Amino acid sequence: MEAILTKPQATQLKVSGAEAVIRSLIAENARLIFGYPGGAIMPVYDALYHFQEDVRHVLTRHEQGAIHAAQGYARVTGEVGVVMATSGPGATNLITGIADAMIDSTPLVCITGQVGSHLLGTDAFQETDIISISMPVTKWNHQVTKAEDLPAALAKAFYIARSGRPGPVLIDITKDAQFAEFDFEYKKCQQVRSYKPVPKVAIDQVSKAAELINEAQRPLILFGQGVILGNAEEEFRALVEKTGIPSASTLLGLSALASEHPLNVGMLGMHGNYGPNKLTNECDVLIAIGMRFDDRVTGNLDNYAKQAKVIHFDIDPSEINKNVEVDVAVIGDCKESLNELAKLVNLNSHPNWLDKFRQHDAIEKETVISNELNPSEGDIKMGEVIEQINQITDGDAVLVTDVGQHQMIACRYMKFNKSKSNITSGGLGTMGFCLPAALGAKLGAPKREVVAVIGDGGFQMTIQELGTIFQTQAAVKVVVLNNSFLGMVRQWQQLFFDKRYSSTELINPDFIAIAKGYGIAAKSIDDRGDLQQAIHDMLAFEGSYLLEVKVGKEDNVFPMVPTGASVSDIRLS
Amino acid sequence: MKQNFTISIFTENSIGLLSRITSVITKRHLNIESLNTSESGIDGIHRFTIVVEAEEPLVVKLVKQIEKQVEVIQAIYHQDEETVFQEIALYKVSTEKASEDNLVEKLIRDNNARILSMEQDFMIIEKTGHKEETQELLEFLRPYGLIEFVRSGRVSVMKPNNELYNEY
Numbered sequence: 001m002e003a004i005l006t007k008p009q010a011t012q013l014k015v016s017g018a019e020a021v022i023r024s025l026i027a028e029n030a031r032l033i034f035g036y037p038g039g040a041i042m043p044v045y046d047a048l049y050h051f052q053e054d055v056r057h058v059l060t061r062h063e064q065g066a067i068h069a070a071q072g073y074a075r076v077t078g079e080v081g082v083v084m085a086t087s088g089p090g091a092t093n094l095i096t097g098i099a100d101a102m103i104d105s106t107p108l109v110c111i112t113g114q115v116g117s118h119l120l121g122t123d124a125f126q127e128t129d130i131i132s133i134s135m136p137v138t139k140w141n142h143q144v145t146k147a148e149d150l151p152a153a154l155a156k157a158f159y160i161a162r163s164g165r166p167g168p169v170l171i172d173i174t175k176d177a178q179f180a181e182f183d184f185e186y187k188k189c190q191q192v193r194s195y196k197p198v199p200k201v202a203i204d205q206v207s208k209a210a211e212l213i214n215e216a217q218r219p220l221i222l223f224g225q226g227v228i229l230g231n232a233e234e235e236f237r238a239l240v241e242k243t244g245i246p247s248a249s250t251l252l253g254l255s256a257l258a259s260e261h262p263l264n265v266g267m268l269g270m271h272g273n274y275g276p277n278k279l280t281n282e283c284d285v286l287i288a289i290g291m292r293f294d295d296r297v298t299g300n301l302d303n304y305a306k307q308a309k310v311i312h313f314d315i316d317p318s319e320i321n322k323n324v325e326v327d328v329a330v331i332g333d334c335k336e337s338l339n340e341l342a343k344l345v346n347l348n349s350h351p352n353w354l355d356k357f358r359q360h361d362a363i364e365k366e367t368v369i370s371n372e373l374n375p376s377e378g379d380i381k382m383g384e385v386i387e388q389i390n391q392i393t394d395g396d397a398v399l400v401t402d403v404g405q406h407q408m409i410a411c412r413y414m415k416f417n418k419s420k421s422n423i424t425s426g427g428l429g430t431m432g433f434c435l436p437a438a439l440g441a442k443l444g445a446p447k448r449e450v451v452a453v454i455g456d457g458g459f460q461m462t463i464q465e466l467g468t469i470f471q472t473q474a475a476v477k478v479v480v481l482n483n484s485f486l487g488m489v490r491q492w493q494q495l496f497f498d499k500r501y502s503s504t505e506l507i508n509p510d511f512i513a514i515a516k517g518y519g520i521a522a523k524s525i526d527d528r529g530d531l532q533q534a535i536h537d538m539l540a541f542e543g544s545y546l547l548e549v550k551v552g553k554e555d556n557v558f559p560m561v562p563t564g565a566s567v568s569d570i571r572l573s
Numbered sequence: 574m575k576q577n578f579t580i581s582i583f584t585e586n587s588i589g590l591l592s593r594i595t596s597v598i599t600k601r602h603l604n605i606e607s608l609n610t611s612e613s614g615i616d617g618i619h620r621f622t623i624v625v626e627a628e629e630p631l632v633v634k635l636v637k638q639i640e641k642q643v644e645v646i647q648a649i650y651h652q653d654e655e656t657v658f659q660e661i662a663l664y665k666v667s668t669e670k671a672s673e674d675n676l677v678e679k680l681i682r683d684n685n686a687r688i689l690s691m692e693q694d695f696m697i698i699e700k701t702g703h704k705e706e707t708q709e710l711l712e713f714l715r716p717y718g719l720i721e722f723v724r725s726g727r728v729s730v731m732k733p734n735n736e737l738y739n740e741y
Contacts, residue, residue, distance in 0.1 A: 131589055136596045140643040143588070160643055194585050194646040318637035321630075 017147030018043035018178040021111065022051045024154040027186040030082045030109070032073065032443060034058045034066040038086025039126060041113030043178035045084075058443065058472055061464035063090050065436040067097025068462065071106050072440030075423045076398055076448070078231070080107040080161050081440070087113045088126030091172070092133065096430055098168045099137040103427030104252060105229060107166035109157045110134075117145040117174040130172050139167030147180035151187070159189035164197025165316045166229060199317060201332035203340060208328045209287070209311045210344035216285035216309075218353045219245045220276070222268060222297075225252035225426075226290015226314060232335040233257070233419045236289065239342045244349035246357050248276030250291045252426045255416035259395060265357040270296045270561045271408035274368075274570060275360030277561060280305050281568040282356075289313045290334050293323040294427065303566035313337055367572045368558050373413065379552035380528050382409040382481050388535040389451060389479070390415045397449040398423060398441050402434035402458030405487035408557045410453040432461030435478065439465060442474040449477070449539065456482040456508055466518040469544050477538050478520075478546045480511055483553050491556045515546040526550035577606065578632045578650045579658060579729045582621040583613055583737055585644040594621060594645070597638045603627055607660070609726030615741045618646060624727050647737050651729070658729035662707035663689070664698040667718030671696060677717055684710050695720055 015023065021044050025033065035057060037045040048057055060066040063085045070081030081101075085094050091112040101108045115124040131143050140160045144153050150173065157169040213219055227236045233256050240247050240257065246265040247257060257264050266273030268280075277299075280286065286308040291297070298304045301323060312319070312326040313334050320329040330337045372383030386409060389397070395417035401407040401424040416422060423441055425433035438452035459480050469476055490504040515522035521541060525534045531549070538547045561570045584590055591610065598605055606624040613620035625632065632650050640648040668691065671677040681688065686700035698714070700707050704724070711722055 132592060135589060135593050136600065141589075192643065195643045316641065318634070318641045320637075322634055 013184050014181050015184045016043065016047065016179060016181050017150050017173065018047040019050075020147060020150045020182070020184050021154065021173070021178070022047045022055060023184060024151055024186055025082060026051070026054050027188070028080070028154070028158045030055070030080065032056045032058070033082040033084060034060055034069040034073070034440065035084030036060060036063045036066055036086070036090060038090045038113065040087035040115055040175050041084060041090070041111075041178075043175065044111070044113065044173070057084075058468065060436060061467045062462065063093035064096055064432065065462050065465040065468060067094045067108070067110065068100075068430075068433050068436035069440030069443075069465075069468070070108055071097060071101055071433075072400060072423055072437030073444035074106050074108060075437070076420055076441040077444040078420060079444075080109055080158055082109050082111070084111045085113070086126065087115055087130070088128045090126075091130040092128055095134065095137065096428075098134055098170065100425055100428040100430045100433065101168040102137045102139065104425065105166050105225060106168065107161040108168040109154070109161050110168060110170040112170060112172045113178070114143065114172045114174045116176045118176070120174070130170065134170045137168070138170050141170040141172070143172040143174070144177050145174045147177045148182040150177065151185060152189075155187060155189040156192060160192065160195065198315065198333050199331045201330065201337045201340060205328055205330045206337055206340045207344060209330055210341055212285050212309050212311060212328060213243060213245070213287065213341075214346050214348075217350075218283045219243070219285040219287060219350065220279060220283035221245050221247040221287045221289060222250065222291055223247055223253045223256055223289045224250040224291025225256070226334055227253060227256040228419055230290060230315065230334040232290075232338055235335055235338040235342065237261070239338050239345070242342055242347055243345050244354070245287070246276075246350070246354050248273070250294070250297055250426075251411055251424065252422070253291060254411060255419050255421040258417050259415045263354070266361070267412060268297045270299075271412065271557050271559065273361070273412070274364035274559050274572065275357040277559070277567040277570045278360055279356060281307065281566065283308050285309045285311065287311045287313075289338070290315075292319045295323070298323060299561045299565055299567040299569075303568070364559065364572065372409070375528075379555070380526065380531060380549055381555060382406055382551050383413050384528075385479060385481060385531065385535070385549050385551070386410050386413040386453070388532055389539075391532075392536060392539050393449055393451070397421070397451050398445060400424070400434050400438035400441055400450060400452045402454045403429045403431045404455045404458065405483075405491065405555075405557050406453055406455040406481040408488075431458040434458055435462050436465045436468070438476045438478070439469050439472065439474050442476045443472065452476055452478045454478065454480050455487060456480055456484060456506055457486045459511075460508075463514070466515065466520060470518040470520060474544060475542065476544050477541075478544070479538070480546065480548045481551050482508065482511070482548055483551050483555065484508055485553060487555075488557070490554070494554070494556070495562075511546065511548045520544050520546050522546040522548070524548040524550065575626050575628055577624055577626055577653055578629070579653070579656055579727065580621075580623045580625065580632070580636060580639070580648060580650045581729065581731065582623065582639055582645060583615070583647045584619045584621065585646070586617065586619040587644050590619075590642070590644055591621070593642055594623075594639055597635060597642075598623070598625060601631065601635065603631075603635075607726040609728050611728075615738065618741065622727055622729050647735075649731070649735070651731050655733065656729045656731050658703070658727050659701050660704055660707060660725050660727050661699065661701045662711070662722065662724040664700070664711065664714050664719060665695050665721035666698065666714055667720060668692065668694060668696050670718035673717075677714075680710070680713055686710060
């Protein structure tokens with residue numbers, strides 16, 4: 001805050017609406033923001049010019065890049081990500097990222113410029129009704145037409161974005177509100193009358209959950225990102241260790257519990273591990289914590305865990321009974337509820353039941369994993385690339401992925417020691433997410449190794465952000481797993497559409513030349529013999545680095561729960 | 574089984590909230606049978622009354638997702654038996670045709686309808702009641718030169734007490 005003190009005091013001071021935006025960001029300690037200027041947001045950018053020492057603005061190459069970078073920043077730090085864009089196309093280019101943040105519960109404050117209030121509704125140049133457009137994909141949004149309303153609107157925006165189940169908020173500011181001057185005063189928002197972000201934990205529900213858990217013979221925990229968002233990793237681990245219950249992660253729950261933890265039985269879902277999928281239909285008590293029974297996790301709901309009593313911990317009451325009918329619901333902050341639960345559960349272990357998971361692991365290892373991680377012939381496999389990264393990072397790196405085969409492989413095989421280490425587009429499945437999100441993650445956690453693993457398709461959706469990586473000199477390590485296909489769609493075409501490869505083959509450019517054009521060190525390999533050294537060189541390199549690995553063109557991701565099938569019908573080949 | 578449910582929503586009075594609420598319903602590909610908004614009787618709190626035809630488990634989900642919206646204070650749903658509700662309908666009919674015999678007058682008496690305005694060319698009849706009742710009058714009036722018809726959204730008061738009125 002020292003920098004503010006060198007400037008006029010922030011309380012009771014005549015400033016423009018534009019300057020009020022920047023002072024509000026400082027008051028919320030948002031010191032790193034992402035964005036792209038344009039006509040209707042220019043006054044704010046002008047104010048930013050005077051506060052460059054207080055707020056660092058990263059100029060991306062596209063507004064979609066800016067918002068994904070803000071998401072990467074938010075996911076790695078746990079703080080609110082901030083993105084700014086101009087009106088019209090600037091604002092609409094944010095929509096994909098907003099929808100992504102909404103479905104993956106990422107706290108964001110999006111600030112968009114708007115045409116002057118006297119022009120609203122006239123189809124003015126670069127006018128678009130971003131409030132209506134963004135309404136279904138924001139947790140809250142609000143248009144400000146008067147400068148004096150800005151501090152309260154921004155305070156409310158930050159409060160809503162970060163509290164309860166986090167999500168994206170959009171504040172649209174007309175240009176006249178940016179110019180007008182008023183007496184600035186900032187008060188942090190503490191509550192909103194109509195909004196109850198953290199429902200009180202009902203202790204009787206916790207007791208009922210504890211009873212079921214204590215009587216269970218074959219309990220299974222499913223944990224999701226809620227554990228991370230609730231800062232409840234320690235409480236969760238304590239519960240798992242006391243009860244001895246095998247615990248499986250959703251895609252977004254990865255890294256909430258160390259990969260190598262003896263009770264971590266792997267990943268759920270369509271391309272998750274064999275054991276937790278199969279045994280979901282054999283457990284007697286299913287304990288879901290901070291997860292939302294996504295269809296990619298449950299498969300066919302008619303055959304999902306029908307034999308089990310289901311307990312659901314979630315902060316969002318609307319998630320209870322949304323997809324799966326539950327027997328006990330514990331609504332509220334899981335940091336609190338898990339802590340209470342841990343007091344009521346018995347010290348226990350389930351060696352025979354846990355052994356079943358290990359038996360399934362052995363089958364999966366023999367039929368799928370060994371050949372993926374340690375193949376001896378043929379093209380390089382995606383899995384062995386991840387395995388080589390593991391050899392060096394040993395679970396300490398942040399993995400950022402895009403969407404598709406490479407994502408499933410990377411998330412399946414990457415080792416995590418530390419929470420907030422897996423950043424991926426889960427619910428929305430947004431191709432193009434990875435590269436800018438990795439940039440945002442690296443800027444948010446500069447001391448951590450950030451490895452972006454991207455497919456050749458998704459890479460080209462936001463490839464222009466190499467320019468932002470170059471300009472910021474953020475030392476992101478980018479691994480492009482290039483199979484010259486939109487691999488996941490091709491896999492489905494092979495399995496379900498008789499190999500009709502309709503519009504999935506990519507004729508790719510020279511990625512190395514492109515990286516070099518952006519001043520980024522790069523190398524391409526296609527020989528297994530070069531893999532270990534190439535990964536080593538990439539990770540040892542001081543700055544950003546792009547490694548293209550040409551992998552098998554028609555490799556598939558297994559295991560797989562085909563769409564519409566039950567989790568227990570998971571295929572190994 | 575699909576049936577009518579009345580969803581009562583108490584909210585802050587803010588721009589765009591109608592759209593935010595209806596999008597929860599349209600997202601499920603569900604039609605809104607009727608919709609009414611007004612002040613609630615509690616200072617500063619707005620009230621939406623929405624009727625949907627759906628199965629109860631889905632209505633439960635809708636209500637929770639509506640209540641989740643930041644500016645929604647409370648959302649509750651009721652079956653028809655749990656509420657007292659009314660709709661108002663206005664009928665514009667040709668004065669000349671309606672005067673041809675005394676049927677219209679009789680009908681108005683039988684239906685508890687009333688004449689709001691009588692002009693040389695047309696008259697305006699008002700009736701409040703449930704949809705079936707206002708519909709019945711509509712069908713009856715058709716042969717008598719119905720010129721225009723409009724029916725309001727449902728307004729509904731729930732029979733159980735709402736604790737919201739004690740809180741504010």
